[in-house]
Amino acid sequence: MRDEGFDRSVERIVGIERSRYLIGTLSEKTLHAVLKDFYSSSEEEQEVRIGRLYADVLKGNDIFEIQTRSFNSLRKKLDVFLEDHDVTVIYPIAKIKWISWIDPVTGELTDRRKSPKTGSRFDAFRELYRIKPYLSSKKLHIKLVLLELTEYRMLNGWSADRKRGSVRFDRVPDSFMEEIDIRTQSDYLRLVPDSLLNKDFGVSDFSKEARISKGSASMAVNILCFLDIITRVGKNGRAYVYRVKSI
Numbered sequence: 001m002r003d004e005g006f007d008r009s010v011e012r013i014v015g016i017e018r019s020r021y022l023i024g025t026l027s028e029k030t031l032h033a034v035l036k037d038f039y040s041s042s043e044e045e046q047e048v049r050i051g052r053l054y055a056d057v058l059k060g061n062d063i064f065e066i067q068t069r070s071f072n073s074l075r076k077k078l079d080v081f082l083e084d085h086d087v088t089v090i091y092p093i094a095k096i097k098w099i100s101w102i103d104p105v106t107g108e109l110t111d112r113r114k115s116p117k118t119g120s121r122f123d124a125f126r127e128l129y130r131i132k133p134y135l136s137s138k139k140l141h142i143k144l145v146l147l148e149l150t151e152y153r154m155l156n157g158w159s160a161d162r163k164r165g166s167v168r169f170d171r172v173p174d175s176f177m178e179e180i181d182i183r184t185q186s187d188y189l190r191l192v193p194d195s196l197l198n199k200d201f202g203v204s205d206f207s208k209e210a211r212i213s214k215g216s217a218s219m220a221v222n223i224l225c226f227l228d229i230i231t232r233v234g235k236n237g238r239a240y241v242y243r244v245k246s247i
Helices: 004-013 015-021 030-039 071-081 121-134 185-191 203-210 214-226
Strands: 046-050 053-059 062-066 086-102 113-118 140-154 168-182 230-236 239-244
Touching: 004 030, 004 168, 030 053, 030 062, 030 086, 030 168, 053 071, 062 071, 071 086, 071 121, 086 121, 086 168, 121 140, 121 185, 121 214, 168 185, 185 214, 203 214, 203 239, 214 230, 214 239
Parallel strands: 062 086, 086 140
Antiparallel strands: 046 053, 053 062, 086 113, 140 168, 230 239
């Protein structure tokens, strides 16, 4: 799905020359900058000071925080922002990812290649678990943005091909694919695989249907129980069995 507004944000922030030569040289990484511009191109609404902290975007009484990495750092902001504002956390997920390697000595870029890994809405659970106590707040909303993007990595790893253990340098979005809004409790049903909505299931079933690790599936089930989206209904051997509740 193309989004002309998103394409304009990419062009404004990236530009042909920056994409080619200046990737990652600014203090704010490209993906974060593009998303901030997409959700508000007004400089007056960006980087607004609230107390001792800065909100990425403030529109009226609504705060938008773009979080491209660990949600651990969000907790301090949520403690302050949720007192007087509605807060939407915007989390980008690479549904389609291309990888290009940078030689750290010459700066030369390789041709990009498509990663076999694909992202989905279920990838959000590991980060959501980091802010689990806040998820029950009616003033906290989540926006998952699925993108096609190019990831630039340094050829500085420890393996013979210098790829394992390498450092991610920057991510540049190529196209907007899907947006998933979670604004109310019932919206968290969108984070349950469709195949499990009308049947009992365990963590292993969730892992299989969502195509995520059992560790991530365990976090998902924990969050969904906490939010009263699913309930424990019994056991199958030593494993608990769950069922989606009527909301």
